[in-house]
Amino acid sequence: MNAQFDLTNASRAPTLDPDSDVILRNLMEQIAQDDSLPAPPPENVFVGDGDYRAIGVEYLGHFVRLGGLRPTDSVLDIGCGIGRMAVPLTQYLDPDKASYEGVDPVNAGIEWCVQNITASYPTFRFCRVDVAHELYNPGGAIAGHEIVLPFTDAKFDFVTMVSVATHLPEAEISAYAREVMRLLRPGGRLFLTAFVVAAGDPDRQNARPRFTRGTKPGTWYGDPLAPLGAIGFDAGIIENVLKKAGLQIRRLSLGHWRGIDSNHYQDVIIAVKPE
Secondary structure, three states, X not given: OOHHHOHHHOOOOOOOOHHHHHHHHXXXXXXXXXXXXXXXXXXXXXXXXXXXXXXXXXXXXHHHHOOOOOOOOEEEEEOOOOOOOHHHHHHHOOOOOOEXXXXXXXXXXXXXXXXXXXXXXXXXXXXXXXXXXXXXXXOOOEOHHXXXXXXXXXXXXXXXXOOOHHHOOHHHHHHHHHHHHHHEEEEEEEEEEEOEEOOOHHHOOOOOOOOEEOOOOOEEEOOOOOHHHOEEEEOOHHHHHHHHHOOEEEEEEOOHHHOOOOOOXXXXXXXXXXX
């Protein structure tokens, strides 16, 4: 294991002071109980298992506590899906000072977001990027390793990639990392989730998924018959990809997929564009 990314030193502590954390928890509870907020029919949710609203609310907490998201930030949500992260953010981001852009290759999700989120929250915009993916957009016109997102340089304060790197090969994660570096303002933060596989993780009886070695060194597959359904990487690989793009790793918070106590499922990496 690369000592620079020693998982035993991973931080899971919240960044908020107690009073701010109380305010955040109250907001999260209000969002979770607000039936007036947009929500797609359960059969249309293609972004993974679990309760649509509850997972979105959970990640709002992670964005703020782990990633330092501020109400005035300009946000880019890469892999926005059908708005699971966007809906809670409509209640957190300041409509006069903040902005939100969501991109995804699945057209049905983008159309739903435009019709149901942008219509009520005009600072929340969504755009389809026709990038190829064997599971989500097999006929895509853009190769993943050639991705260029349709935004100007240094436009965003905060970029999210939730459950994106868990479905991409290393070369495509590298392409997105270069785009994140281009699009972040100095001091801006990337919130990325991944499966960072350390020694012993695949052998844990309560690990979900139970990873097996992939065909490429350093990769792990949750299901070898569908490699991009859940892909993990040896500790240090994704971190080094981000560093090579010019980002600085600020935090690695371990997830409970490996059978440990944690308040989030996937591993969370926070990276910063240098000032």
